[in-house]
Amino acid sequence: MTTILRNVRPYGEDAVDITWSDGVITEISPAGDPREDAAGAAVIDGHGAVVLPGLVDLHTHLREPGREDAETIASGSAAAALGGFTAVHAMANTTPVADTAGVVEMVWRRGVEAGYCDVHPVGAVTVGLQGERLAELGAMADSAARVRIFSDDGVCVSDPVLMRRALEYVKAFDGVIAQHAQDPRLTEGAQMNEGALSGVLGLRGWPAVAEESIIARDVLLAEHVGSRVHICHLSTSGSVDIVRWAKARGIDVSAEVTPHHLILTEDLARTYDPLFKVNPPLRRAEDVGAVRAGLADGTIDVVATDHAPHAREDKDCEWAAGAFGMLGLETALSVVIETMVLTGALDWRGVADRMSVRPAHIARLADQGRPLAVGEPATLVVVDPEATWQVDAARSPSRSANSPFAQRDMRGRVLHTVLRGRPTVIEGVLVSEGAGA
Amino acid sequence: MTAAHTPQGSRVLDADDISRVISRISHEILEHAQGAHDLTVLGIQTRGVPLAHRIAARMAEIEGVAVPVGSLDITMYRDDLSLRGARPLHATDVPVEGVDDRLVVLVDDVLFSGRTVRAALDALSDIGRPRVVQLAVLVDRGHRELPLRADYVGKNIPTSLDQSVRVRMRDLDGVDEVVVEG
Amino acid sequence: MNKHLLSAADLSRDDAVAILDTAAELSRVTDRAVKKLPTLRGRTVVNLFFEDSTRTRISFEAAAKRLSADVITFSAKGSSVSKGESLKDTALTLEAMGADAVIVRHGASGAPHRLAHSGWIDGVVVNAGDGTHEHPTQALLDAYTLRHHLAGGTGALEGRRVVIVGDVLHSRVARSNVLLLHTLGAEVTLVAPPTLMPVGVDTWPCTVSYDLDEALPGADAVMMLRVQAERMNAAYFPTSNEYSRRYGLDVRRAGLLAHDGIVLHPGPMNRGMEITAEVADGPRSVIVEQVTNGVHVRMAVLYLLLGAAEVDTAVAHEEAGE
Structure with a gap:
């Protein structure tokens, strides 16, 4: 299965589209390049945010x-x-x-x-x-x-x-x-x-x-x-x-x-x-x-x-x-x-x-902390550095609520998290069906 | 009697009026008590106190004997703590003769709802057991909320509830006068 | 005045003088046959004592009862508190009982602060000693005693020199006294071995000395703090004897005070450790008086705090005619 993450800025630099297949990055091209419209590919909108x-x-x-x-x-x-x-x-x-x-x-x-x-x-x-x-x-x-x-x-x-x-x-x-x-x-x-x-x-x-x-x-x-x-x-x-x-x-x-x-x-x-x-x-x-x-x-x-x-x-x-x-x-x-x-x-x-x-x-983890490059694992996070948000224990999956940041405006919101090609978070929401892979 | 209008309200008693009223009340008390032999005058804090001292002094002039005089602070006996909050306390000074088996005249400036007098009676009963308690006031403005009346009244002044009666005593305020405001 | 009394730092100079003045008037009630005042009739005052302290508990009880409040006492021993009930659950119970004021003694610093600011209860909170933090009513009664002897019983304590000696590190009394006496204009000197001084004591509004003989001459008062002999096991000082020699108050040292200088001790005393019996029972000692003054000061605190707390709206009601 092929996924395209559109319009993201690796390390805050120029916007690109990132394509991966079977958990491995297959292509990184300037954002909006029409060649990537591979039939059947899943598309994730990166909103021009930073990808790390x-x-x-x-x-x-x-x-x-x-x-x-x-x-x-x-x-x-x-x-x-x-x-x-x-x-x-x-x-x-x-x-x-x-x-x-x-x-x-x-x-x-x-x-x-x-x-x-x-x-x-x-x-x-x-x-x-x-x-x-x-x-x-x-x-x-x-x-x-x-x-x-x-x-x-x-x-x-x-x-x-x-x-x-x-x-x-x-x-x-x-x-x-x-x-x-x-x-x-x-x-x-x-x-x-x-x-x-x-x-x-x-x-x-x-x-x-x-x-x-x-x-x-x-x-x-x-x-x-x-x-x-x-x-x-x-x-x-x-x-x-x-x-x-x-x-x-x-x-x-x-x-x-x-x-x-x-x-x-x-x-x-x-x-x-x-x-x-x-x-x-x-x-x-x-x-x-x-x-x-x-x-x-x-x-x-x-x-x-x-x-x-x-x-x-x-x-x-x-x-x-x-x-x-x-x-x-x-x-x-x-x-x-x-x-x-x-x-x-x-x-x-x-x-x-x-x-x-x-x-x-x-920690000697071979497949984490890798560069965003073709041939590397599609393990990444997309963060919108401009967004602000507030801690809300009721919406957190954590069973505890002891955050010291309650009531405080937090800067930068995680939009997507991807683990070896599989999204675990999309648009700030946990992908529950992804669990158990 | 003058009723001069000041920017703050109308003056209903001036210094001379107050002097005459004190003199009259002193005579009335002595007449009623048939002398000063077991009389004690207690002023209710704060403006009842200078008034009590002046009444006692006037009685001493008339009778030629000193009349024991003191002060009563009723702050801790008020029933409106939850409405008005804590206030600073003033001194309660009971003359050495005490109050037991004596004729005690309580003195206050204005008689209004009667709650101050009620508190004063409670305070007095914690100090001792007078033979008789009487009440003298400079002004009775009506609007009683308790079944109480004064034995000696300087002047009855009908007022409405939204008016206020301001008593000034020269010892505390530099001038003797009673003004109705509002 | 603040709603709660958690720290001596909550009190401005005017607040503190108002409390002392009120206490002075209330002390006169003690001289008459009927010692009770009806002021707090119908109010409920809860004594919440997680730590044993008979003298402080009794003092607050007497104060509340003389003002005709209903008094409920929770002591750690034999209550649900000793069975592991949390501070929060205890507080919720008190709230359900309609406590107007909660007087709390707790081994944990800040427990009264937590109680006052957690939203668990609505009532007034009075700190009756928390851990190694503060004991503001003790400081008030000490100030009252000092004022009575050194300032003719009125005003503040400008320019008076007070030496506080002993286990400052673990002393809530010292913390509250330094703050309050400074607020009242007194000059405070803390004296202790360096091991019993808190880190950062140099930032406190007082001077610090390690030498009692140097600090005492000419002082108007000396306050001796209790020093537990067990502290020597934690190496705060080598032996009780050495402590007494260097920091104990004996007749010779008491003689270094100003002519009318007085000796205070918050109790309970360790006679022979920080103070000799001759000094504790001597003419300069006002230690017994401190206990009496404690009741008046606590009456004043309850009256002023409950009075302030219950005014719903700050309507400037016309005084005239009442």
Whole structure:
């Protein structure tokens, strides 16, 4: 079957028509070229919008198995498709923990069944995320899920010896350890960024040094054992400096920043509304500036959502009782457009690099993050950068509603998402019959 | 008695009128009480207070003995908190003789709905148990909402409900006068 | 005045003085036989105490009862609160009961703020101490006590120097006092070991010192904060003895105060830790008085907040003739 996507602008450049067949791009020609009117071809109107390779998220919490009331693999991956993602990485902190081949294969299979995007399970580094002994990393790597990213995200691999071993061990199958950098002792009971505001609000502080000291240690460990290391949700100005220093030194480190750390600041804690409680916490405006600069100059490799759905009762409460985390899949691209594209910090090729090409490379995904070119997979997203929209929990497939962006005008709307030639979203609407392919 | 029209309304009592009224009321109280031996005068905050002091002073001139005088703040006894909200409190000063078994004359500037007097009676009963309570007012403007009347009235002034009666006392306002506005 | 009293920062200078003035008038009611006023008859005041605090709870109860309000007390122990009922469900229950004011004590900073702004209840919310955040009525009663002794019981506290000593980091009393005393024109100095100072204390409207002997001379008042001995287990200071030596108030140090300087403590005291018995029971101590003043200040707060909250329309009703 042949499909023609008419009138789209690859990376925001000149308008073209893109034709694909059997999931592979067969032709890219200037928009309106009559030769493409192949009989029987399906036609999708691109409305002159921007087309990018499908987005890849390195950091997603889908909550299944264990907390299907908050999110499922199907509901979360549907939200991902609406946000323009064609691949997500499901974090291991489920119940049971994704620390065995059995659990990661189950997650992988559910993702395929849902069919909205590729769901790659992340394997736990340690058994039960307990930080005591290594999980069967090799078995997860060899499983049908072909796990390449391992993380205890939610907790830090704080034991330096265990971290060293993990970094070394995954070299055997080109894996990577994604570290949740948080010194546990420095952040006991922590509720928000530590600073003048936490002192005024009387909320226990989460100091920047608790993140930065772990990153510093881990880049040195990675250098010492010759491994690569990935830093999850980097959030402070100091962390950017350390990663920049490590890269200059030739250390094989990659780092991610979340959309919310690109736009929101700690001042939201003044509301005492746990909607704005997240880990790592929202930081100061100076940190927001530093992570934007780091993302722009490539020190920070990728934007990863840390999409963290929570049931209503876990947010409808006092701050201290509230769960950490916020939704991100459907709003990530809009936040990047607002903070990076409209400010001139990144062009569309830069967006494609940080949200598709580099995350696919870090995760070693062969058929994601590919260029928009003949012979490449027709895995792409069409986004109208001019459109504005508002978050509406009632219309989202996510089972949770903890978006920090409610009532806010979001910039840039995903029109179409296509996964290996098959549309998962058309005109902003989920293609449900496409599921299960 | 003059009824000068000012830009703000018509003056129904001037300083001399008020002086005469205070003198008359003082005489009436003493006559009725048959002397000042157990008399206490309590002014209702705020404009009842200077009035009470002047009545007490006048009685002292007439009788040659000091009459205990004090003030009563009825703010916490009002029944219109939900209509008018919290207001600043004023002092309640009860003379050392107290009020128990005495003839207490409450003094206010204007008698209108009667709710202030009702509140004053409640406030007074929380302080003690007078032998008799009487009420003296400078002006009675009618429109009672409670079954109350004054024992001593300076002047009856018929008003409509949309008018207001403004009493000014020289101690608080620099001038003695009563003006009907609106 | 704001609808709720969540933080001492909610109070302007005029608001604070109005509360203190009202409390001063109300204190005179205590001297007479009938101590009760009918002002809040028919209003329901709920004491919602998620944390045990007998003295604060009793103080608010006494205040509400003296104003003739109906008082309902929810204490954490033995109620649904201790069985895991959420703040939200408790709030919805109170709303269904028609609470006009909710006085909330909670271990989580910001819980009263959440209650006031979540839309779960309509009533007035008064913070009776939340986590390590604030305790505004404690600050008001401290200000009342200071004003009584240092400013003749009227006006504000311009130029008066107050030293607050102890576990500032974990103290809601310190936070509220710094804000309120600053609003009232006093000069506040915080004294504690650096480990017990909050990050960013340099941005607070006060001066900071690590040396009690340097801060005390000539001060008009010193307020000692409770220091829990368990803090030494978390390495905030080495031993109780060392703490007492460096930051405890003894007779010698109390003697450094101004001639008529006073000693306050929000209680409960750790005698021998932050304050010696001689000072706590000595002539400069106004600690017992603070408790009495607490009732008057809380009466004033309830009266002014409920009075303000219930005015539906700001009709400037003609005063004359009433």
